[in-house]
Amino acid sequence: MIRLHDYPPSGNCYKVRLLLAQLGIPYERVEWDTRAGETHTPEFLRINPAGKVPVLETEGGELLAESNAILSYLAEGTSLLPEGRFERAQVLRWMSFEGSIHQPSLAVARFLVKFVEMTDEYRAMLRQKQKEGYVALELMEGHLEGKDFFVGDCYSIADIALYAYTHVAHEGGFDLRPFPAIRGWLERLSAQPKYVPMAEG
Ligand SMILES: N[C@@H](CCC(=O)N[C@@H](CS)C(=O)NCC(=O)O)C(=O)O
Numbered sequence: 001m002i003r004l005h006d007y008p009p010s011g012n013c014y015k016v017r018l019l020l021a022q023l024g025i026p027y028e029r030v031e032w033d034t035r036a037g038e039t040h041t042p043e044f045l046r047i048n049p050a051g052k053v054p055v056l057e058t059e060g061g062e063l064l065a066e067s068n069a070i071l072s073y074l075a076e077g078t079s080l081l082p083e084g085r086f087e088r089a090q091v092l093r094w095m096s097f098e099g100s101i102h103q104p105s106l107a108v109a110r111f112l113v114k115f116v117e118m119t120d121e122y123r124a125m126l127r128q129k130q131k132e133g134y135v136a137l138e139l140m141e142g143h144l145e146g147k148d149f150f151v152g153d154c155y156s157i158a159d160i161a162l163y164a165y166t167h168v169a170h171e172g173g174f175d176l177r178p179f180p181a182i183r184g185w186l187e188r189l190s191a192q193p194k195y196v197p198m199a200e201g
Contacts, residue, residue, distance in 0.1 A: 002027040003057040005047055007034045009114075011107055011164035012067040013054040014198045019074055019160055021196040035115060067164075068095040071157040080157050090151040094158035097139075098165075105132035106165045109172030130173055137169070137179055144181035148188060155192060163189045168198065 004020070006013045006029045020027050032038040032053055039051045048055045048065045056064045056073065064070055072095075075081035082088055109129040116122055140162065143150065150158040167186050169176055176183055189195070 002059060003030060004028070005030050005032060005044075005053050005055040005057065007032055007039075007053045008199070010034065010053060011110075011168065011198070012052075012103075015067045015160055015164045016054045016056065016070050016074070018164070018196060019071055019080070019157065022080070022160075022192065022194045023074065023078060024194065025074070068099055068157075068161050071095070071161060075157045079154065080160070082152060082154060082156060087152050087154075087156075091156050091158045094150045095161045097136075098158075098161045101132070102136045102140075102162060103165060105129050105136055106169055106172055106174065109133055109174070110165065110168060111172075113172050126173070133169070133172065133174055137166075137174065137176075137182065140166070141179045141181050144185050147181075149185070155189075159185075159189055164198075 002020075002025060004013070004016055004027050006017070008031065032044055034053060038044060039048070039053060045051060047057075047063055050065060052065065054065070054067050054070060056070045058064065064073055072081065081091060106129075109126055112118075112122055112126045112129065118126075149155050150162065163186065165172075166182065167190070176186075190197075
């Protein structure tokens with residue numbers, strides 16, 4: 001059986017749990033408490049030398065790190081990863097955007113608000129991350145106007161990748177009221193069959 005090396009509060013791990021649930025794939029979970037440093041133990045570093053979850057362990061025992069790589073692996077051959085060359089590249093585009101612009105701002109802001117004891121230095125960092133996060137949200141809003149999903153007319157892993165930290169953006173101090181297209185898209189995603197929320201994922 002597939003095994004997921006997981007940490008429940010992590011949006012990156014939730015992306016994988018959401019996709020596994022929607023594809024109806026059974027899996028085992030091994031939890032590592034990142035805040036207690038468990039992903040930097042010799043035992044975990046053998047699983048991922050980068051010291052980060054999620055990591056997927058395939059049925060054959062292969063190890064795959066990086067949430068968006070895991071989404072691509074699991075979605076292969078399903079409707080969640082389009083077949084057309086251009087559409088697949090668009091999925092990659094939005095997952096790259098998530099990894100390079102969206103996650104480093106929205107996920108880090110959430111981390112600072114939720115998990116870090118505030119100092120002046122962290123407060124300044126939070127302000128910067130929120131500024132960058134709003135730029136990412138503006139871009140998403142512009143793209144989603146008049147569209148149901150990020151790529152073509154279909155729900156894809158690009159949506160799942162971006163959903164994870166957008167639906168908890170308020171936890172990082174973001175106000176989504178000025179973003180009606182994003183709010184509509186969030187509702188559409190949570191209405192998908194076999195949706196699981198983050199806490200129960
Ligand atoms: N780019 C990676 C980021 C993974 C990541 O930052 N994981 C966090 C939890 S959300 C982690 O394991 N942090 C532990 C640490 O850095 O010590 C991905 O998309 O999977």
